Amino acid sequence: MPKKIIVIDDEEIVCRMTKMVLTKEGYEVETFTHSRKALQRIKENKFDLVITDLKMEDVDGMDILRETNKLYPNTKVIMITAYATLDTAIEALRGHVFDFFPKPIKIEELKKSVKESIGTP
Amino acid sequence: MMNHLKRWKKNLSLRKKINIAIHIEGILITVISIFMFFSSRAILSKLNFIEDFDNINFSFLEMRKSEKNYFLYHDVNALKEVLKIGEKEYNLLINSKEEFMSKLGKKDYIMLLAILDKYLNTAKKIVNISSNADSNYLELTKNLREFGHHLTQFSIFLRNIQHKKVNKLVHQNAITLFIGLGIILVSQLLLWQYFFISLSKRLLKIESLTKEVANGNFHKVVTNVERIDEDEIGLLMKGIIHMANELEKREEQLIQAKKLASLGVLVSGVAHEIGNPLNNIFMLTEGYLSYYDSLEDEQKKIFMRDVREQAKRIKKIVRKLLNFSRQKKFEFNLVSPIEVVEKSIALVNNQIKVSNIKVHRLIDSNLPFIKVDVDQIQQVIVNLFINAIHAMPKGGDIFVEIRVSEDRTKVIIKVRDTGVGIKPEILPHIFDPFFTTKGTKGTGLGLSVSYGIIKQHNGKISVKTEVNKGTTFIIELPAHLENNLEEEKHA
Ligand SMILES: Nc1ncnc2c1ncn2[C@@H]1O[C@H](COP(=O)(O)OP(=O)(O)O)[C@@H](O)[C@H]1O
Ligand SMILES: [Mg+2]
Numbered sequence: 001m002p003k004k005i006i007v008i009d010d011e012e013i014v015c016r017m018t019k020m021v022l023t024k025e026g027y028e029v030e031t032f033t034h035s036r037k038a039l040q041r042i043k044e045n046k047f048d049l050v051i052t053d054l055k056m057e058d059v060d061g062m063d064i065l066r067e068t069n070k071l072y073p074n075t076k077v078i079m080i081t082a083y084a085t086l087d088t089a090i091e092a093l094r095g096h097v098f099d100f101f102p103k104p105i106k107i108e109e110l111k112k113s114v115k116e117s118i119g120t121p
Numbered sequence: 122m123m124n125h126l127k128r129w130k131k132n133l134s135l136r137k138k139i140n141i142a143i144h145i146e147g148i149l150i151t152v153i154s155i156f157m158f159f160s161s162r163a164i165l166s167k168l169n170f171i172e173d174f175d176n177i178n179f180s181f182l183e184m185r186k187s188e189k190n191y192f193l194y195h196d197v198n199a200l201k202e203v204l205k206i207g208e209k210e211y212n213l214l215i216n217s218k219e220e221f222m223s224k225l226g227k228k229d230y231i232m233l234l235a236i237l238d239k240y241l242n243t244a245k246k247i248v249n250i251s252s253n254a255d256s257n258y259l260e261l262t263k264n265l266r267e268f269g270h271h272l273t274q275f276s277i278f279l280r281n282i283q284h285k286k287v288n289k290l291v292h293q294n295a296i297t298l299f300i301g302l303g304i305i306l307v308s309q310l311l312l313w314q315y316f317f318i319s320l321s322k323r324l325l326k327i328e329s330l331t332k333e334v335a336n337g338n339f340h341k342v343v344t345n346v347e348r349i350d351e352d353e354i355g356l357l358m359k360g361i362i363h364m365a366n367e368l369e370k371r372e373e374q375l376i377q378a379k380k381l382a383s384l385g386v387l388v389s390g391v392a393h394e395i396g397n398p399l400n401n402i403f404m405l406t407e408g409y410l411s412y413y414d415s416l417e418d419e420q421k422k423i424f425m426r427d428v429r430e431q432a433k434r435i436k437k438i439v440r441k442l443l444n445f446s447r448q449k450k451f452e453f454n455l456v457s458p459i460e461v462v463e464k465s466i467a468l469v470n471n472q473i474k475v476s477n478i479k480v481h482r483l484i485d486s487n488l489p490f491i492k493v494d495v496d497q498i499q500q501v502i503v504n505l506f507i508n509a510i511h512a513m514p515k516g517g518d519i520f521v522e523i524r525v526s527e528d529r530t531k532v533i534i535k536v537r538d539t540g541v542g543i544k545p546e547i548l549p550h551i552f553d554p555f556f557t558t559k560g561t562k563g564t565g566l567g568l569s570v571s572y573g574i575i576k577q578h579n580g581k582i583s584v585k586t587e588v589n590k591g592t593t594f595i596i597e598l599p600a601h602l603e604n605n606l607e608e609e610k611h612a
Contacts, residue, residue: 013401013427017408024412057560103396104403107411 002121004046005114007031008038008064009053009080014105018051021107022114026121035059039067046072048118054081069096076117080105135352142312149308153301160294167287170224174283178276180210185269188244192262200248207241225279236275240268323354330361339369394438394555394564398431405431438564451494451577455601458491458523458532459484465502466521469510477516478509484523489600491532497574498598501582504567505536505594511559512540512592525600534596542588551584 005027007018015031022029030047032038035056042050042064050068054061065077076098098117101110184206191199214221214234222230243265250258333341342365349355409416409424416424466473466480473480491498509519517539524533543551550556552572557563575582579599586592 011397011401013405013431017404020408020412103400105400107404107407 002026002028003048003118004028004030005049005051005118006038006042006047007051008035008056008061009033009051010035010056011053014053014080017107018105018110021110025111025114027114028121035064039064042068043071047075049076049078049114051078051080051114054079065097078113078117135354138352139316142316146305146308146312149301149305153298153305156297156301157294160290160297164287164290164294167224167283167290170220171280171283171287174224174276174280177210177213178273178280180206181273181276184210185273188265188269192266197248200244203244204241204248207237207244211237211241224283229279229282233272233275233279236268236272240265240272243268320354323358327354327358327361330358330365334361334365334368339365343369391438391555395435398434398438401431402428451497453492453494455490455492456495458488458534458598461491461493461495461498462502462521462523462534464495465499465506468499468503469506472507472510473519476510476513478513479518481518481520482523483520485525488523488525489529489532489602491598492601493578493598494574498578501571501574501596502534502536504571508567508594509536509538509540509592511563512538512542517591526597530600532598532600534598535593536596537591537593539591542590542592543584543586544588548584548586 005022007015007022007029008031009015009018010033012033015033019029019031030041032041035052036059038052039059050064052061052064061079061081065079068075068077077096078099078101079097080101080103099113101113184203187199187202187206190196191203211234214230214237218230225233243261247258247261247265250261330342333339343362349358405424405428409421413421506519520535520537522533522535522537524535525531526533547556547558552568553565554569555565556569557565559565572582575596575598581595581597583595583597584592585595
């Protein structure tokens with residue numbers, strides 16, 4: 001069974017590119033541009049890793065983080081953000097964020113960070 | 122000299138002016154009263170004199186009665202009675218020579234005396250002859266009658282002259298009184314006009330100035346005062362102008378600070394807006410390069426097409442930014458405000474129809490023209506319409522009003538919707554660049570760009586809103602002066 005990753009970002013291209021990179025690595029990847037739907041999916045299904053954008057309409061990255069921590073304490077979270085304020089960074093780190101990814105996202109760094117968090121597929 | 126006087130007048134305080142005015146009034150009344158007093162006394166003394174003179178006249182008539190008796194009865198005693206009365210009056214005239222001379226005039230006085238003298242002399246001669254047989258007798262009696270007649274005629278004539286003089290004096294007195302009262306009345310009116318009308322005018326001016334200050338039209342206060350006197354009210358006016366000046370300076374500083382603040386909002390907004398497409402391009406190109414060998418031609422095409430899409434996104438943002446920073450040169454044209462509004466409505470007509478919205482027009486007749494960049498103003502009105510459409514997802518009404526201000530210096534365009542309204546806590550931000558409540562569907566630039574355009578036209582844009590009732594955006598644009606319009610048409 002390959003490890004399961006969910007990618008949430010309201011930019012469709014971010015989802016598509018992340019999925020392409022990680023699928024090629026051998027992970028099983030689901031993507032959502034709609035954060036509320038993604039949250040629903042997380043509640044139904046356990047993922048090994050959540051990669052989410054911080055700033056989104058409706059349900060934002062912090063909400064996803066809190067919910068994931070609550071439901072699955074072992075699931076790792078990687079946060080993507082264009083720019084993080086100190087406050088969000090502190091809160092995110094307290095919530096056991098595994099990594100912080102500033103935009104633009106570099107493919108090699110993404111691969112490395114995912115491998116470090118959940119290991120090879 | 123005149124200038125000196127003017128400056129002196131200008132430097133007088135209000136209190137001094139009132140003092141002087143009251144004194145002048147007092148002096149005027151006193152002069153008129155004194156004049157009336159003396160002229161009344163003159164009339165009185167003339168009347169006394171006429172009474173005295175009437176006594177003399179009466180005596181002359183007595184004298185002539187005796188004279189007639191003499192001719193009837195030829196009684197010498199009657200003639201002696203004539204002499205007695207006549208000499209008494211003659212002595213009276215001589216004794217009070219000064220008074221009679223001054224009142225009757227020297228010539229008339231001497232004439233009267235001479236006639237009386239001749240009359241009496243003739244009477245004396247007749248007494249001395251005392252015989253009808255004398256050859257002179259007839260001649261003398263004829264003379265006596267003639268002189269007597271002369272005497273009474275002349276003295277009555279003199280009395281009438283005196284009477285006329287008194288009449289004239291009384292008349293003069295009445296006229297003087299009338300003119301004097303007139304002068305007092307007019308000066309009263311002038312004082313009233315000066316102190317109350319001009320005073321209250323200036324006070325009203327001060328009231329209107331303070332109103333302008335309250336409304337924040339500081340510049341109007343500073344430029345609107347053409348004349349300032351040096352009195353108390355002038356000082357008050359100066360104080361208000363000084364205050365308005367200071368307030369205007371502060372406001373300019375405040376606007377500058379606000380501009381800087383909105384620049385900050387703008388910069389962080391731009392960073393955020395452009396960040397996403399940039400990141401997309403970055404990821405697309407990196408993926409393209411990393412997986413180049415394993416990508417099929419069709420996939421490569423999709424990559425490049427996506428890159429182009431993202432570049433377009435950036436271009437769109439940049440264009441809006443340029444609009445916002447007003448890089449584009451404006452092209453001002455004279456147009457009817459109705460035309461601009463109708464053209465704008467035409468642009469959004471389809472959206473209005475499918476959104477189940479009705480547009481109602483409320484338009485003043487006889488609207489002045491406006492000098493505007495039509496495209497830009499159209500963009501503003503379209504923005505307002507689109508916002509209104511967004512605010513009424515279930516349909517509703519849009520009311521468009523085009524009005525002219527009472528003084529015909531402004532054209533006012535109102536766009537009112539019956540939509541969701543704006544919450545008080547977000548109201549202060551709606552004109553900020555990139556502020557939107559519509560997520561990725563909104564740019565948050567509509568109102569900030571509109572604000573910039575209207576400012577550029579020396580106009581004003583404001584908003585009134587009530588949650589769940591609706592929102593009204595109000596645009597004020599300077600009206601083109603009407604007489605200029607004619608000239609330009611001719612040119
Ligand atoms: N007619 C309106 N009714 C309710 N809200 C409005 C209206 N017009 C503007 N707004 C509010 O102001 C915000 C900013 O408007 P705007 O600058 O046009 O940006 P955008 O429309 O892209 O959001 C909107 O997101 C909305 O919240
Ligand atoms: Mg808008």
